[in-house]
Amino acid sequence: MTDPLVLSVIVLWVLVLALGLCVIALSRQIGILYERIAPMGALMIDSGPRVGDPAPVVDVSGWSGEALSLGAPSARSRLLFFVSPTCPVCKKLLPIMKSVARREAAWLDIVLSSDGERPEHAEFRQRHALEDFSYVLSQPLGLAHRIAKLPYCVLIDTQGVVRAKGLVNSREQIESLFTAFETRAASVQEHLDHVHAGASALSGTH
């Protein structure tokens, strides 16, 4: 025969922990809700210009004041890499971006894009030796592409059409962007979904 007090304590602990889990889940859901209703759009593949659509043409000034018309047809494709001097993941990806720039130099220009105070970016640019990249400070560019999370990449072809885009956190994801570009997948996520679906089909799992 179980002591009623013991039983009561056990039941209460189970309830406390279950309620704790519910509070965690609710606070997480509130966080997701805030993300989704953010004015600049949420972390969604289909926010901003869609893959296959013309990129918004945004006239910006480069670091030395040179005029750039990002999104307009150009002789070379462009990869817009949205970064911030305070984003650790962006900094981690910079060496990878440098190697990508060297490898794809024949057809691709990489444009680093951010916004904020110029002195902070000047130090960031110098500290990470980014002089070889086009570097633009433009809030309208980020708004036009509805960038809500960093680091984010948008690949625009010579016709000014968005060919691939997505949030990138690793070399694999940057490479996936080019694969999505080559395979004309709608997005990096769709490309990854196809790869995973193919792997599942091959292994016979569902």
Added chain:
Amino acid sequence: MGAQLLLTDPVVVAAFTAACSVLLVFGALTKLRDIAIFRYAVDNYRLLPSILVPVFAWLYALSELAAGLALGFASERTMALILAEAVVLAASVAVLVNLLRGRRSIECGCGIGGQQIAPGLLVRNLLLALAIWLASRTPLGRPLTSLDFFSWAGTALALLALYVCANQLLSNQQRLKELHS
């Protein structure tokens, strides 16, 4: 007297020990899993010369790991207490200095994706420091019953749930501010 007895009860001390140990070890493993990200997060605080940043990042993550393991498993708690409090203090000072500098947009590097520094983080760290102090106290000797083990596990899990909730709400607060701006 009653509060003193409660705070040194073996169940309370063991629950705080388990929760703090898990938090410190998990925090350290998150940092060590991608030390480059943590290194850049440390760099963002602008408190150390660039050359010392990688050394500090490794030292901090390993100290956090050692503090967590020592708190959980070592019989001598004094060193574990000093190390764990030093880890929390170092992080809090870095956050406070940057808040005073007005650099609120930097990521905290706490291993929680994208969470920026905020005054709430200092309150969280203060409570964590208090919890570590409670965890390092010498418990009273009293015979434990089977019910005590339920209480121990339940308290430890509830403390962890509270910590997760606090982090999530701090992160939500940042998103809410962005929404208002």
